[in-house]
Amino acid sequence: MTVSGPWKRFFPHLRTLPEDDHDFGSSEDTTSIEGEDQPILEVVHDDSKKSSIDSISPDTDTRKDVSLNGSLNELKKDLPYELRDEAGRKWYKCFDEYEYRLNKEYKESRKWYTFLYPNHATQSKAERRLLYKLDIIIAFYFLILNWSKSVDSNNYTSAYVSNMKEDLGMKGNDYIYTSTIANVGAIVFQLPFMYLLPRFPSHIVLPVMDLGWTWFTFACYRAKSLAELRAYRFILNAFGAAYYPMSQYIMGCWYAPDEISSRVCLFFCGQLLGGVTSGLLQARIFKSLDGVHGLAGWRWMFLIDSIAISLPTVILGFFLIPGIPSKCYSLFLSDEEIRIARARNRRNQINDGVDKSKLKPLWDLNLWKKVFCTPTFWVLVVFDTCSWNNMTAFSGSYTLWLKSNASYSIERVNNLSVLPACLGFIYVFFCAWGADLFRCKWIFMVFAAIMNTISCAILIKWDVSSGAKWFAFLTTYFSVAASPCLWSYINDFLRMDPQVKAITWIAIYSFSQSTYAWIPTLAWQTVEAPRFKTGYTVSIIFGVIYGLWTFVVLYFYKRNEKRLALQNGIILYDSRKGEEIPTFVRTDMKEKDGYFYVKHE
Incomplete structure (x- = not known):
């Protein structure tokens, strides 16, 4: 694509290479690509081969x-x-x-200490340089984006314990009901992305949605009533509907199966970082700005969050998001690096995209049969649903337990509230990096489920020593530590068909999140604070199922890969x-x- 005008070269545009006379996203791609040191891959479609192979x-x-x-x-x-x-x-x-999934040559081509940058396809410096760049423009960007979203999500809890409850007259279960209403907004507005995700460039769609999120985060500061706050939170979450599945869709198009858990880990660390910084920022803002210009401290937090945190991610997203290898929009990747990314996908059997003209209409019955009439979909639905509903870490129970201690000031509550999230970094890195290092996700997922079960069991008992209770609260983030492994599984299951991948991602995520919209309403009722016996019981049930279901997922994953063995x-x-x-x-x-x-x- 030719870009005219000197100013246009500073904006991302579709990168077309000389060999782009046909669709790179197609499985029928036959282009041989020269790497820095050696040729990479070429798909054979030769009639002379067919005759013998078909025999x-x-x-x-x-x-x-x-x-x-x-x-x-x-x-x-x-x-x-x-x-x-x-x-x-x-x-x-x-x-x-x-x-x-991986043949012997692929496994042996990586030294254990290079697991973050294994450099399989070309054995060249160029491939490793590509991975360095991808970690900055994709993994690190999504860390920042998730941090921005998480700061606002955690802001709601921090604001609740920082006098928002009293200012807006919240009582009873208003806290959890408001969260549920916000979640409904996210669920409903995810559905259009089944159509949008494989068709429109992510470097436009995602920043536009992020801009809407930013605007309504800003609007929250002026809420004068609970109904007004609920309206803002509903619309805000509607604009944030697709950033989870869209970010995972993009990451799955660039990283190999034994690289992606470590990168999803960075994405997920953004969520933990939001939990840490939200509490610390709220504590500092409450102390320094409460009452300044007639605004409560919790209102200042929404202002600062939207202007100083969310708005910059909008601008960064437009320039950093590279699209997918077959339809790359990037100012930072060279032509050679795009070729290498495409070759890596062919080696790893990742079909990242197809031309719009080849996409089936969304109302095509065969398309929906391909999604819903396969066991993979239902196996992953159960897996993701259990993952969502065993997350004691995001229940707010720990912060409300701190709030129930009369000897803790609001500032101290906000400061202490970050401890589990800080430890969560260690848990997430342990599971995600361990999965890529040892090429084994399932064992870390089972271990995390066991730790979460122990944590919930202690909190169900409740009448335990202070040390045991602190141990239980400080290990609650094992309930989310294996999430990067889960998302890596989903990406690898769905790598063959971009349209099915988009629909399945949204369908799985919407179904799972829809259960998360009503199950916490029943299980984590605010009136049960700070004990939440029902909540911890529900979490332990889902956690046990999650751990056992990992073996079901492993079975179906291996069964699929055995069918694809030749392609692998x-x-x-x-x-x-x-x-x-x-x-x-x-x-x-x-x-x-x-x-x-x-x-x-």
Whole structure:
């Protein structure tokens, strides 16, 4: 795309490369890309290959185990294929998460200490430089964005215990009811993004939505009644409806399966940082600005949040969000880096986008069957729903427990309220980085569920020593520590079809969040403060299901990846069942250093 006028070069625009004569997002992409040190990947679509490959004996059953979207002729040049006999498979391999997702060459190409920047596809400095840039313009930006949103969300709790309750005449369950009304706004206005997400550039859509969020955060400072505050919070959350699924959609288009948990971790740390800074800022503002120019301290917080925190993220988003590799809008990525990003996606079987003309109408019945008539959708719905409803960390119970202690001043309550979130950073990094380091998400998810169960059990008992109670409250953030692993699973499950991915992300998130709109209303009623026995009981139930359901997700994940084994660079056969090495290995591939490569013409 040609950009005319000197001023336009300072704005993000669609980056088109010389080879962009066809859709890079399509699975039919055949372009070979030269990396810094070596050629990367090329998909073979040659009739001479088809004839021999299609002649595979049905006894090998390879075709059955290959793909959801592809066929056996979709072999890639320069990709090393592992030939694997299933006859020697050990029983404990069923717990090896990446057994069929990554082949042996891919796993061995990474040193353990380079897990954050594994540099698989090109083995070049350019690929690593790309990852450095992505961490700044994507991961770090979404950290800032999530921090901005989290500051405002936590502001509501901080403001409630900083005299907003008295100023607006809130009583009974008004606190939780107001939160529920706000959540409904987010749920309802997520649905249009099933259509918008795969069609319109994220560097425009997300900042525009962020601008609406900023404006109504500003409006909250002037609320004169509870009804007015509820209206503002409803509209505010409507503008924030899609930033969760949209951010995860974008991150899933740029990062490999063993890189993404660490990056989602940074996104999630923004939420924790919001919990920390909200309490500290509210404490400082209440002390310094309460009553200044006739405004209460909690009103000043909404003003400062909108102008000094949210508005800059609007501006940053327009320039930093790069879109997706096949439709890249970026001032900061070179043409070579865009090519490498596309090649990485082909290596990792990530289909990031398709041309608008190839998208099915949203009312196409077959499209909805593809979403709802697969077990993957329902497995992920249960998984995400349990994740949302076992989050004791965001219930506000700890802050209200502090508030119930008459010896604590408002300033001290706000200062102490940040302790669990501070420890939450450690928990989240432990789970997310551990998942990428050891290439094993499920074990960290189960561990987090166990810790959350212990925390809830102590708080259900309640009549325990002061030390035990503090331990329970300070470990509540294990209830959210495994969220980056959960979102990584969802991204990898949905990587094949961008339109199905967009609809499924929104559907899963909307369903899960809709349960979070009414379950807390019943479980975390403000009148039960500070004990919340019902709330902790509900959390422990969902937490136990969440831990056990992880094994169900692992089973379906591995089952899907086994079907996609050939596309993942693994050629399977089982000599115990009388299966032989597939014919195409002998006729169309050559062996080198223990791996098989497609023969070049």
